[in-house]
Amino acid sequence: MNVLVPLAEGFEEIEAMTIVDVLRRADIKVTTAGLPGTIVESSRKVKVLADTKIDDVKEKDYCAIVLPGGSPGYTNLARSKKILQIIDDFFKEKKLVAAICGAPFVLAQAGILTNVKATIYPGMERHLPKPRPERIVVDGNVITSQGPGTAMDFSLKIVEYLAGKAMMNDVKEQLLVG
Secondary structure, three states, X not given: OEEEEEEEOOOOHHHHHHHHHHHHHOOOEEEEEEEOOOEEEOOOOOEEEOOEEHHHOOHHHOOEEEEOOOOOHHHHHHOOHHHHHHHHHHHHOOOEEEEEOOOHHHHHHOOXXXXXXXXXXXXXXXXXXXXXXXXXXXXXOEEEXXXXXXXXXXXXXXXXXXXXXXXXXXXXXXXXXX
Protein backbone atom coordinates (compact mmCIF):
# COMPACT_ATOMS: atom_id res chain seq x y z
CA MET A 1 0.00 0.00 0.00
CA ASN A 2 1.54 3.27 -1.16
CA VAL A 3 -0.13 6.69 -0.98
CA LEU A 4 0.86 9.61 -3.19
CA VAL A 5 0.93 13.06 -1.55
CA PRO A 6 1.76 15.75 -4.12
CA LEU A 7 3.36 18.91 -2.76
CA ALA A 8 2.93 21.94 -5.01
CA GLU A 9 4.54 25.31 -4.37
CA GLY A 10 2.44 27.02 -1.67
CA PHE A 11 1.14 23.87 0.05
CA GLU A 12 -0.24 24.08 3.62
CA GLU A 13 2.37 22.74 6.06
CA ILE A 14 0.07 21.50 8.84
CA GLU A 15 -2.06 19.55 6.38
CA ALA A 16 0.80 18.00 4.40
CA MET A 17 2.93 17.00 7.37
CA THR A 18 -0.04 15.69 9.38
CA ILE A 19 -1.12 13.49 6.47
CA VAL A 20 2.38 12.07 5.99
CA ASP A 21 3.01 11.58 9.71
CA VAL A 22 -0.31 9.93 10.58
CA LEU A 23 -0.31 7.59 7.58
CA ARG A 24 3.28 6.50 8.24
CA ARG A 25 2.41 5.80 11.89
CA ALA A 26 -0.19 3.37 10.49
CA ASP A 27 2.54 1.61 8.48
CA ILE A 28 1.16 3.01 5.24
CA LYS A 29 3.89 3.89 2.76
CA VAL A 30 3.69 7.52 1.71
CA THR A 31 5.54 9.09 -1.19
CA THR A 32 5.68 12.86 -1.42
CA ALA A 33 6.00 14.16 -4.97
CA GLY A 34 7.16 17.71 -5.59
CA LEU A 35 5.59 19.92 -8.21
CA PRO A 36 7.60 20.93 -10.12
CA GLY A 37 10.81 19.66 -8.47
CA THR A 38 11.89 17.88 -5.30
CA ILE A 39 12.48 21.07 -3.29
CA VAL A 40 9.09 22.65 -2.66
CA GLU A 41 8.32 25.85 -0.75
CA SER A 42 5.20 25.89 1.41
CA SER A 43 2.73 28.73 1.82
CA ARG A 44 4.75 30.01 4.79
CA LYS A 45 8.12 29.70 3.04
CA VAL A 46 9.19 26.39 4.62
CA LYS A 47 11.28 24.42 2.12
CA VAL A 48 10.63 20.69 2.05
CA LEU A 49 12.52 17.95 0.23
CA ALA A 50 9.98 15.70 -1.50
CA ASP A 51 10.71 12.01 -2.12
CA THR A 52 10.39 12.41 -5.90
CA LYS A 53 9.14 14.75 -8.62
CA ILE A 54 5.56 14.49 -9.88
CA ASP A 55 6.91 13.87 -13.39
CA ASP A 56 8.59 10.66 -12.15
CA VAL A 57 5.42 9.22 -10.57
CA LYS A 58 3.97 6.03 -12.02
CA GLU A 59 0.25 5.77 -11.19
CA LYS A 60 0.30 1.97 -10.94
CA ASP A 61 2.56 2.22 -7.87
CA TYR A 62 -0.14 3.89 -5.73
CA CYS A 63 -3.46 2.94 -4.12
CA ALA A 64 -4.46 6.51 -3.21
CA ILE A 65 -3.76 10.18 -3.77
CA VAL A 66 -4.14 12.72 -0.95
CA LEU A 67 -3.97 16.43 -1.74
CA PRO A 68 -3.02 18.99 0.90
CA GLY A 69 -4.43 22.45 0.43
CA GLY A 70 -2.82 25.80 1.03
CA SER A 71 -2.69 28.85 -1.16
CA PRO A 72 -1.42 28.98 -3.82
CA GLY A 73 -0.71 25.23 -3.44
CA TYR A 74 -4.17 24.05 -4.45
CA THR A 75 -4.24 26.30 -7.53
CA ASN A 76 -0.80 25.02 -8.56
CA LEU A 77 -2.10 21.44 -8.22
CA ALA A 78 -5.12 22.34 -10.37
CA ARG A 79 -2.81 23.65 -13.13
CA SER A 80 -1.05 20.28 -13.41
CA LYS A 81 -2.43 18.09 -16.20
CA LYS A 82 -0.68 15.10 -14.61
CA ILE A 83 -2.39 15.67 -11.23
CA LEU A 84 -5.81 16.06 -12.89
CA GLN A 85 -5.24 12.86 -14.89
CA ILE A 86 -4.16 10.86 -11.82
CA ILE A 87 -7.24 12.05 -9.92
CA ASP A 88 -9.55 11.08 -12.79
CA ASP A 89 -7.88 7.68 -13.24
CA PHE A 90 -7.87 6.87 -9.52
CA PHE A 91 -11.51 7.87 -9.16
CA LYS A 92 -12.54 5.64 -12.08
CA GLU A 93 -10.42 2.76 -10.70
CA LYS A 94 -12.11 3.16 -7.27
CA LYS A 95 -8.78 4.06 -5.64
CA LEU A 96 -8.96 6.54 -2.78
CA VAL A 97 -8.96 10.22 -3.75
CA ALA A 98 -8.73 12.62 -0.80
CA ALA A 99 -8.31 16.38 -0.49
CA ILE A 100 -8.33 18.97 2.30
CA CYS A 101 -8.78 22.74 2.59
CA GLY A 102 -8.82 24.33 -0.89
CA ALA A 103 -7.72 21.10 -2.61
CA PRO A 104 -11.27 19.76 -3.16
CA PHE A 105 -11.30 22.53 -5.81
CA VAL A 106 -8.74 20.39 -7.68
CA LEU A 107 -11.08 17.39 -7.51
CA ALA A 108 -13.84 19.55 -8.98
CA GLN A 109 -11.47 20.71 -11.73
CA ALA A 110 -10.70 17.06 -12.50
CA GLY A 111 -14.44 16.54 -12.99
CA ILE A 112 -14.94 13.82 -10.38
CA LEU A 113 -17.30 15.64 -8.00
CA THR A 114 -20.35 15.88 -10.28
CA ASN A 115 -22.27 13.25 -8.28
CA VAL A 116 -20.11 13.27 -5.15
CA LYS A 117 -20.76 15.07 -1.85
CA ALA A 118 -17.71 16.97 -0.62
CA THR A 119 -16.59 19.71 1.73
CA ILE A 120 -14.02 22.47 1.23
CA TYR A 121 -12.49 25.41 3.08
CA PRO A 122 -15.35 27.67 4.28
CA GLY A 123 -16.12 30.36 1.73
CA MET A 124 -15.09 28.20 -1.24
CA GLU A 125 -18.31 26.18 -1.45
CA ARG A 126 -19.25 27.72 -4.82
CA HIS A 127 -16.46 25.62 -6.40
CA LEU A 128 -18.20 22.34 -5.54
CA PRO A 129 -21.30 20.92 -7.23
CA LYS A 130 -22.61 19.32 -3.99
CA PRO A 131 -20.95 21.14 -1.06
CA ARG A 132 -21.56 19.97 2.49
CA PRO A 133 -20.88 21.94 5.71
CA GLU A 134 -19.32 19.02 7.64
CA ARG A 135 -15.65 19.07 8.66
CA ILE A 136 -15.03 15.75 6.88
CA VAL A 137 -17.14 14.12 4.17
CA VAL A 138 -16.73 10.56 2.90
CA ASP A 139 -18.61 9.66 -0.28
CA GLY A 140 -17.54 6.38 -1.85
CA ASN A 141 -13.82 6.52 -2.60
CA VAL A 142 -13.60 10.30 -2.02
CA ILE A 143 -12.70 11.89 1.33
CA THR A 144 -12.66 15.67 1.72
CA SER A 145 -12.03 17.97 4.67
CA GLN A 146 -12.08 21.69 5.48
CA GLY A 147 -8.65 22.86 6.59
CA PRO A 148 -5.68 22.86 8.96
CA GLY A 149 -7.80 22.36 12.08
CA THR A 150 -9.33 19.22 10.58
CA ALA A 151 -6.04 17.71 9.37
CA MET A 152 -5.68 15.18 12.21
CA ASP A 153 -9.23 13.81 11.90
CA PHE A 154 -8.94 13.82 8.09
CA SER A 155 -5.70 11.82 8.24
CA LEU A 156 -7.19 9.36 10.73
CA LYS A 157 -10.22 8.90 8.43
CA ILE A 158 -7.81 8.01 5.61
CA VAL A 159 -6.10 5.46 7.89
CA GLU A 160 -9.49 3.96 8.72
CA TYR A 161 -10.38 3.77 5.00
CA LEU A 162 -7.08 2.15 3.97
CA ALA A 163 -6.08 0.08 7.03
CA GLY A 164 -9.24 -0.38 9.08
CA LYS A 165 -10.78 0.89 12.29
CA ALA A 166 -8.42 -1.09 14.58
CA MET A 167 -5.34 0.53 13.01
CA MET A 168 -6.99 3.94 13.19
CA ASN A 169 -7.68 3.41 16.90
CA ASP A 170 -4.07 2.30 17.47
CA VAL A 171 -2.77 5.47 15.83
CA LYS A 172 -5.25 7.63 17.77
CA GLU A 173 -3.96 6.08 20.99
CA GLN A 174 -0.30 6.71 20.01
CA LEU A 175 -1.15 10.34 19.26
CA LEU A 176 -3.27 10.83 22.41
CA VAL A 177 -6.27 11.79 20.28
CA GLY A 178 -9.47 11.66 22.34
